[in-house]
Amino acid sequence: xxxxxxxxxxxxxxxxxxxxxxxxxxxxxxxxxxxxxxxxxxxxxxxxxxxxxxxxxxxxxxxxxxxxxxxxxxxxxxxxxxxxxxxxxxxxxxxxxxxxxxxxxxxxxxxxxxxxxxxxxxxxxxxxxxxxxxxxxxxxxxxxxxxxxxxxxxxxxxxxxxxxxxxxxxxxxxxxxxxxxxxxxxxxxxxxxxxxxxxxxxxxxxxxxxxxxxxxxxxxxxxxxxxxxxxxxxxxxxxxxxxxxx
Amino acid sequence: xxxxxxxxxxxxxxxxxxxxxxxxxxxxxxxxxxxxxxxxxxxxxxxxxxxxxxxxxxxxxxxxxxxxxxxxxxxxxxxxxxxxxxxxxxxxxxxxxxxxxxxxxxxxxxxxxxxxxxxxxxxxxxxxxxxxxxxxxxxxxxxxxxxxxxxxxxxxxxxxxxxxxxxxxxxxxxxxxxxxxxxxxxxxxxxxxxxxxxxxxxxxxxxxxxxxxxxxxxxxxxxxxxxxxxxxxxxxxxxxxxxxxxxxxxxxxxxxxxxxxxxxxxxxxxxxxxxxxxxxxxxxxxxx
Numbered sequence: 001x002x003x004x005x006x007x008x009x010x011x012x013x014x015x016x017x018x019x020x021x022x023x024x025x026x027x028x029x030x031x032x033x034x035x036x037x038x039x040x041x042x043x044x045x046x047x048x049x050x051x052x053x054x055x056x057x058x059x060x061x062x063x064x065x066x067x068x069x070x071x072x073x074x075x076x077x078x079x080x081x082x083x084x085x086x087x088x089x090x091x092x093x094x095x096x097x098x099x100x101x102x103x104x105x106x107x108x109x110x111x112x113x114x115x116x117x118x119x120x121x122x123x124x125x126x127x128x129x130x131x132x133x134x135x136x137x138x139x140x141x142x143x144x145x146x147x148x149x150x151x152x153x154x155x156x157x158x159x160x161x162x163x164x165x166x167x168x169x170x171x172x173x174x175x176x177x178x179x180x181x182x183x184x185x186x187x188x189x190x191x192x193x194x195x196x197x198x199x200x201x202x203x204x205x206x207x208x209x210x211x212x213x214x215x216x217x218x219x220x221x222x223x224x225x226x227x228x229x230x231x232x233x234x235x236x237x238x239x240x241x242x243x244x245x246x
Numbered sequence: 247x248x249x250x251x252x253x254x255x256x257x258x259x260x261x262x263x264x265x266x267x268x269x270x271x272x273x274x275x276x277x278x279x280x281x282x283x284x285x286x287x288x289x290x291x292x293x294x295x296x297x298x299x300x301x302x303x304x305x306x307x308x309x310x311x312x313x314x315x316x317x318x319x320x321x322x323x324x325x326x327x328x329x330x331x332x333x334x335x336x337x338x339x340x341x342x343x344x345x346x347x348x349x350x351x352x353x354x355x356x357x358x359x360x361x362x363x364x365x366x367x368x369x370x371x372x373x374x375x376x377x378x379x380x381x382x383x384x385x386x387x388x389x390x391x392x393x394x395x396x397x398x399x400x401x402x403x404x405x406x407x408x409x410x411x412x413x414x415x416x417x418x419x420x421x422x423x424x425x426x427x428x429x430x431x432x433x434x435x436x437x438x439x440x441x442x443x444x445x446x447x448x449x450x451x452x453x454x455x456x457x458x459x460x461x462x463x464x465x466x467x468x469x470x471x472x473x474x475x476x477x478x479x480x481x482x483x484x485x486x487x488x489x490x491x492x493x494x495x496x497x498x499x500x501x502x503x504x505x506x507x508x509x510x511x512x513x514x515x516x517x518x519x520x521x522x523x524x525x526x527x528x529x530x531x532x533x534x
Contacts, residue, residue: 095353
C-alpha cells in the first residue's frame with residue numbers, strides 16, 4: 001500500500017510536470033496534426049481515395065513519430081528538467097525508490113503513446129475491419145515500453161533539457177527515420193525490420209494493405225531483444241551513477 | 247550508541263581520486279540539539295551531509311544515523327530525516343499547496359499537516375500561487391516547509407539562508423529555533439558565523455576537510471579570548487579600547503568613580519576571529 005502511494009505520487013508529479021511543459025506536449029499534438037494533414041494532402045493528390053500504400057505511409061509516419069518523439073523526448077526531457085530544476089534529488093531523498101521513480105516516470109508517457117497510436121490508426125483512413133486490434137495493442141505496448149526505457153536512458157545521460165534533445169536526435173534518426181522511409185528503399189526496409197519501431201510500422205502497413213498480419217519470429221526476437229538490451233543499458237548506467245551523478 | 251545520540255561520525259574520511267576531501271571527522275549530534283558545521287566553501291560541509299544521508303559513500307570510518315550504519319541505510323531513512331541543500335528545487339509549475347501535498351502523499355502525512363506547515367512558514371495565503379512565482383525568500387521557506395512536513399527526527403540544512411535577505415534569514419532562524427524547541431535535532435552547515443553563534447548549541451569548525459575546533463560558540467570564544475580587552479564609550483563621546491593591565495584597570499576604575507563612562511563592553515573574539523586564529527585563514531579567504 002505504501003509503495004502504491006509513493007508510485008501514485010511520483011506518477012502524479014510527472015503528469016503535472018509533463019502536461020504543463022509545452023515543449024514536451026507539442027510532441028503528441030504534432031504527431032496527430034501531421035498524420036491528419038498528410039492524410040488530407042494525400043487525399044487531395046489522389047482524388048479523395050487513399051490507396052493502401054498511402055495509408056501505409058501515413059501509418060509509418062504517425063507511429064514512428066509517436067514512438068520516438070513522445071518516448072525519447074517526453075521521458076528523457078522530463079527527467080532532464082528535474083535535474084535542471086534540482087527536484088530529482090529532492091524526490092530521491094524523500095524515500096522514493098529508484099524503481100518507484102522509474103515506473104512513475106514512464107506511466108503517463110506509456111499510456112499517452114498507446115492512445116496516440118490508436119488515434120493515428122483511426123485517423124489514418126484505414127478500414128478498422130482490416131486491423132487485428134489485440135495484436136496491434138500488444139505490439140504497440142511493447143514498442144512503447146522500449147521507447148520509454150530508451151527515454152529513461154536519455155534522461156540518465158542528459159544534464160539538462162537541451163542536452164536531452166541533443167542526445168535524442170541520433171536515436172530519432174535511427175528509430176524514426178528508417179521505418180518512416182522504409183517504403184521508399186529496399187535497404188531501409190530491410191534495416192527497419194530490426195528496429196522495434198519498424199516492427200510496429202510494418203504491422204500497421206500490413207493491415208493497411210489488407211494482409212492478415214502475424215508476428216514473425218524475427219519480430220518477436222527484435223521486440224524482446226531490444227527491450228532486454230534497453231533495460232540492461234539502463235541498469236548499467238543507473239548502477240554507475242544513479243539518476244544523477246554527484 | 248548513547249540513547250540521545252542520533253548521529254555519530256567516527257573517523258570519517260573521503261577521498262575523491264587524489265584529493266582528500268574529509269580527514270578523520272569525529273562528531274555526534276544529540277536529540278534536540280543544533281549542531282553547526284562551519285567552514286568556507288570547499289571545506290567539506292556538503293560532502294559530510296551527503297555521507298550521513300547515504301548519498302555518498304565514505305572512503306573510511308563509520309557513520310551511524312539513528313542507530314543504523316549509513317552503509318546499510320536505504321530510502322526508508324528519508325522518512326525519519328529531512329534534507330535541505332542550497333540546491334533543493336521546487337516544482338515551479340505546481341502550486342505551493344501541490345508542492346507540499348505531493349510529498350505529504352509520499353510520507354502519508356494528513357493534509358491538515360500541510361495546512362499547519364504552510365501557516366508556520368507564513369505561506370498559507372500563497373497556497374494557490376504557482377511555486378515558480380514565489381520570491382527567493384518564500385521559495386526557501388517552502389523548501390524548509392517540505393523538509394519538516396513529516397516531522398523528521400533530524401533535519402539537515404546545507405546553507406539554508408545563503409543569499410537571503412536579512413529579514414527572511416531572521417524568520418528562518420525563528421522557525422529553526424521553534425523546531426528545536428519541539429525536540430528536532432538540526433545539523434546545519436553554514437559559513438555565516440553570526441548565524442552559527444545565534445542558533446547553534448555546538449559548532450565544529452571545518453577547514454580543508456578537518457575539524458579544527460569544536461564546542462559551544464561561547465566556549466570557543468572564551469577559550470580564544472587570550473588578550474582581554476574592553477571597549478569604552480566616554481561621556482565626551484571618545485571611544486577607547488583598553489587591554490587588561492594593572493594600569494588600564496586603574497584608569498577604568500578612576501573613570502568609573504568620576505562617572506565618565508557611558509558604556510563598557512568586554513571584547514571577546516567572535517567565531518570568525520576564532521576561525522582566523524585556529525586556521526590562519528579568514529572565512530572569505532580560506533577557500534581561495
